[in-house]
Amino acid sequence: MQTFDWKKYLIVLLITSGLFFTAIYLTNYFSNRKIDQLKLIQDQISTSILSSETEFSLLSELSCKNVSNVALSDQLDELGSKLEWGQENLGMTAEVLNLKKYYSLLEIKDYLLMKRISARCGVKSAFILYFYTTAENCTLCDQESIVLATLRSKYPELRVYSFDYGIDLSAVKAMLNIYKIKDTALPALVVGDDVLTGFHSLEELEKVVTDAFKLQEVKPETTNKAEDKAVKP
Amino acid sequence: MDAISTTIFYVLMFLSVYVQVFFLITFLENRKKIVTRSGSISLSRYPAVTIIVPSFNEEKTIYRTVRSVLDLNYPKDKLKVFLIDDGSTDGTWNAISKFGKNKNIKLFRKENGGKYTALNLGLQNTETDFIGCLDADSFVHPEALSRIMSYFGKNPSTMAVVPSVTVHQPKGIIQNAQKAEYEMGVYLKKMLSFIGAIDVTPGPFTIFKKKVFDDLGPYRHAHNTEDMEIAYRMQKNHYKIEHCNDAYVYTNTPHTIPKLFRQRLRWIYGFINNTFDYKEILFSRKHGNFSLFTLPARAISVVSVAYIFGSMIYSIGNFIYSKIIQVQASGFHLGGNAFKFDFFFLDFQASIFISLAIYAIMIFSVIFGRKMASGKWSFPFEALYFFVVFLLIAPFWVLKAFYNTILARTPAWR
Numbered sequence: 001m002q003t004f005d006w007k008k009y010l011i012v013l014l015i016t017s018g019l020f021f022t023a024i025y026l027t028n029y030f031s032n033r034k035i036d037q038l039k040l041i042q043d044q045i046s047t048s049i050l051s052s053e054t055e056f057s058l059l060s061e062l063s064c065k066n067v068s069n070v071a072l073s074d075q076l077d078e079l080g081s082k083l084e085w086g087q088e089n090l091g092m093t094a095e096v097l098n099l100k101k102y103y104s105l106l107e108i109k110d111y112l113l114m115k116r117i118s119a120r121c122g123v124k125s126a127f128i129l130y131f132y133t134t135a136e137n138c139t140l141c142d143q144e145s146i147v148l149a150t151l152r153s154k155y156p157e158l159r160v161y162s163f164d165y166g167i168d169l170s171a172v173k174a175m176l177n178i179y180k181i182k183d184t185a186l187p188a189l190v191v192g193d194d195v196l197t198g199f200h201s202l203e204e205l206e207k208v209v210t211d212a213f214k215l216q217e218v219k220p221e222t223t224n225k226a227e228d229k230a231v232k233p
Numbered sequence: 234m235d236a237i238s239t240t241i242f243y244v245l246m247f248l249s250v251y252v253q254v255f256f257l258i259t260f261l262e263n264r265k266k267i268v269t270r271s272g273s274i275s276l277s278r279y280p281a282v283t284i285i286v287p288s289f290n291e292e293k294t295i296y297r298t299v300r301s302v303l304d305l306n307y308p309k310d311k312l313k314v315f316l317i318d319d320g321s322t323d324g325t326w327n328a329i330s331k332f333g334k335n336k337n338i339k340l341f342r343k344e345n346g347g348k349y350t351a352l353n354l355g356l357q358n359t360e361t362d363f364i365g366c367l368d369a370d371s372f373v374h375p376e377a378l379s380r381i382m383s384y385f386g387k388n389p390s391t392m393a394v395v396p397s398v399t400v401h402q403p404k405g406i407i408q409n410a411q412k413a414e415y416e417m418g419v420y421l422k423k424m425l426s427f428i429g430a431i432d433v434t435p436g437p438f439t440i441f442k443k444k445v446f447d448d449l450g451p452y453r454h455a456h457n458t459e460d461m462e463i464a465y466r467m468q469k470n471h472y473k474i475e476h477c478n479d480a481y482v483y484t485n486t487p488h489t490i491p492k493l494f495r496q497r498l499r500w501i502y503g504f505i506n507n508t509f510d511y512k513e514i515l516f517s518r519k520h521g522n523f524s525l526f527t528l529p530a531r532a533i534s535v536v537s538v539a540y541i542f543g544s545m546i547y548s549i550g551n552f553i554y555s556k557i558i559q560v561q562a563s564g565f566h567l568g569g570n571a572f573k574f575d576f577f578f579l580d581f582q583a584s585i586f587i588s589l590a591i592y593a594i595m596i597f598s599v600i601f602g603r604k605m606a607s608g609k610w611s612f613p614f615e616a617l618y619f620f621v622v623f624l625l626i627a628p629f630w631v632l633k634a635f636y637n638t639i640l641a642r643t644p645a646w647r
Contacts, residue, residue: 009525012258016251023586089582139558146559 031090038086038099041079042106048075049109076110077152079103080162087134101169107161108171114159126158126209129190131181133165140199144187147202151209158209242544245537246587252530253594259424260601267423269479269608273306273376276383280363282440283313285355287348288369292324294485299332301372307379314338315355320345325369348436349452349459356446364443367482371437372401374481381440381480392472393441393464394480395422395434397606401483403615407493410618411486413599417619419478420602426476430522432531434464434474437482445472455510458503465511468523478605494630501634504531509638535631542628592620 083103086096111127118125130148132141148160163172165186181188185197191208200208284302288295295316302314314337316329332338341354352366363385367373373396381394397419400412425431434441439460446452449470455462467474487493508515508528517524599613 008255008258012251012255015254015258016247019250019254019590020247020583020587023583023590026586027583142555143558 034082034086034090035095035099038079038082041075041082042099042102045075045079045106045110049106049113053109053113076103076107079106100164101167104163104167104169104172107163108175111159111161126155127191128158128160128209129175129179130160130162131165131176131186131188131190132162133186135166138186141187144189144199147200147205150202151205154206155209238544241540242584245533245540246584246591248533249537249591250587252526252533253591255526255530256421256424256598257594259427260420263424263427266427267478267605269605270376270380271479271608274379274383276379276386278386279308279311279379280382280385281311281313281361282307282363282365282378282382283315283355283359283361284438285315285317285352285359285364285366286369287317287319287351287355287366288321288325288329289319289345289348289351290321290323290325291369292321292328295325295328295369296331297372298367298369299329299338301375302367303335303337304375305373305378306375307382309337312337312378313359313361315341315358317341317343317351317355319343319348319351347454347457349454352459353451356451359443362443363440364446365438365440366436367438368436368484371398371482371484373438374483377438377480377482378440381438381477384475384477385440385442388473388475390473391442391475392445392467393434393439393474394477395426395431395439395474396437396480396482397422397476397478398435398437398482398484399606400486403486405488406618407490407622408486408488409615410622411493413613413615413619414623415486416602416606416613417595417599417616418602419606420598422476423478423605425522425527426474428522428526429473430468430527431474431476432464432468432523432527433461434467435482436460437484438480456503456506457499458507461500461503462507462510465507465514468520469511469514471520481606490626494626494633497627497630498633498637501535501631502637504535505634505638508532538627538631539635541624542632545628 080103083096083100087100090096111129114125114127128148130144132138132145145162148162152158152160163175165176165181179188179190179195181195181197187197187199189196189200189205191205194208196208286295286298286302291298299314299316302312305312314332314335316332316338318326318329318341320343326342329340333340339358341351341358343351343354355366356364363382365378377396381396384394385391399415399419400408403409403412422431445463445467449463449466449472452459453462464474487496508531514520514524515528596613596616599616599619600610603613604610
C-alpha cells in the first residue's frame, strides 16, 4: 500500500494560497501607488490651470503682454496616456473612473482658458475636440487616435482634447449637446466650428487643420514661429 | 471570453505553483536523507546482474557503452552482459562482435522488431535475479552498479532502482538547455522517490528485480515508451521504485531541434497514451502519490505548455493587428515619439510575481539537482537556455502529441 499523506497536500495548498495572496497584495499595492501618482499629476495640473486663470483675470484688462501661454499640453498628454494605460491594466475601477472624469474636466478648463487667451490676445492656436467611445469595440476610434497622435507630433502647437462619449459627466454631456454629437457617428471631431464625424485620414485632417490655422492667424508672418511663447503685444 | 481565459490562466498558475511547492516541501522534509557518495563502496553481498544492451544502428556509440559496462566496479563473475542487435542495417553487429570472446558477454541478433522486443529477448534468456538495461547511446559511471545494488540491500521491498541520468558532454545551446533540464530531473526524481511516485524507469540503467517481469509480464510496445509503461505497471501493482542519486549515467542527447522535437514528441505522446491506458488508477487513493500527484502534475505541465503557446500566439496576433491598424491609419512613422522610460508603465500584475516564484523554485531545483548529480554547487547558467529553448519549442511537440493522439499515429523513434 502506498503512503498517502493528506496533511501534506493541505499544507502545500495553504502555502500556495499564501503565495497567491502575497502576489495579489503586491499587485494591489502597486496599483494604488499608481493611482496616487495619477492623483498627484492631476492636482498639479489643476493648480496650474487655476493659477493661469487667476493670472489672466488679473491682467487681461491691462495687457496681454504678461500672460504666459502655459504649456500644460504635455502634462495633460502624459496624464492622458497614463490614464489610458491604467484603464487597460488596472481595470476600470471606481477610482480610475473618477480620475478619468476629473481629467475630462481639466481638459475642458484648459480648452476654455486657451480659447479666451487666444481670442483676447490673438495668440495663434489650434484646438481639436475629439470624441470616442470605449463602450463598444471601435476600431475606427483606435485608428483616429493614432492619426491624431501623429498629427500632434507634426504640429506641436495643436491641442487635442479627447473625451470618452460614455463618460457620466454633465460638462462633457453639455459639449455633446452643443456640437450635437451622436454615438452612432463616432469617432467625431470638432475643428474650429466644424463637426467631422467618422474616420478621417491623416491627409484630410492635415488640410482641415492647416485651413483652420489660417482662419485664426492674425498676422501671417508668425506662421512659422514656435507658438509656445508667441504672444501678441 | 477574456474573463474565461484569465480564469484558466490563474487556475493553471495556481496548480503549477502547487506542484513546485509540493516538491519543495518534500525536499525540506527529506533533505537529510539525501546521501551523495564520492568513493567506491563495498557491499556485503554482490548479487548477479544481467545488463541488456539493445541496439539499432548505433555503431558509433555502442563500443563505449559496452566498455563502460565492463569497467563497472563490480565482481566480474557476477556481471552478465547481453548485446542485442535489433536488426541494425549499419556496422553495429561488427562493432559488438568484437566482444564475442568475452565470457561474460552474450551476443544476440534478431530481426528488427522495436526496442521492447529486443529487451524481451534479453529477459527470456536472463538467469540472474537482477536485470537492467542500458541504451546503446549511454555510458555508466564505474560505481553506478554497486551504488544501485546497495539500495536493494538496504530495503528488501525495493523492486527497481533508477539512476541519475545526465547529459554526456553537452555542446551548444540545445544540449546545454537539456543539461539543466536533466539536472532538474535528478532533483525531481529523488523527490518522487521519497513519496513513492516515480513514473519512469529510464532506459539507461534502471536495475529491476527479475521478479518484476516474472510477476507482471514482459515489456510492451506502450506507444514507444516501454520504460514509462513498466513504471506505471509497477505502480499499479504497488511495486516499490527508488532513485539512487549518486549512480550516474551519461546519455547522448539530441543536438538539433528536429531530433529533440522527435524525442519529446515520443515522450509526451507516450505520457498521454499510457496515462489514458491506465486511466483507472488516476486519482485513485489506493495508488497514493503516484495517482494523486505525479500523473496530475505531469498533466498540468502538458496543459500549461499548450496554454502558454495559445496565449503567445494570441498576443503576437494582437500586436501585429495593432501595428496594421497603425500603419493603415497614418503610414510608417518611425521614431515619431522618442521612447521615454517611465516607471509608471512597468506592469505589476499578480502573474508576474507568481511567475518569478515559479522560476525561483525551478532554479533552486536545478541547483540541487546539480549538487546531487555532481556533488558540486554552482549556479546553473544553462537554466537560462532551458527557459528559452523549452518555452519556444515545447508547445509544438505538446500540440503535435495531442494531434497524433487524436489521429492515433505513433511517432517514430528517430
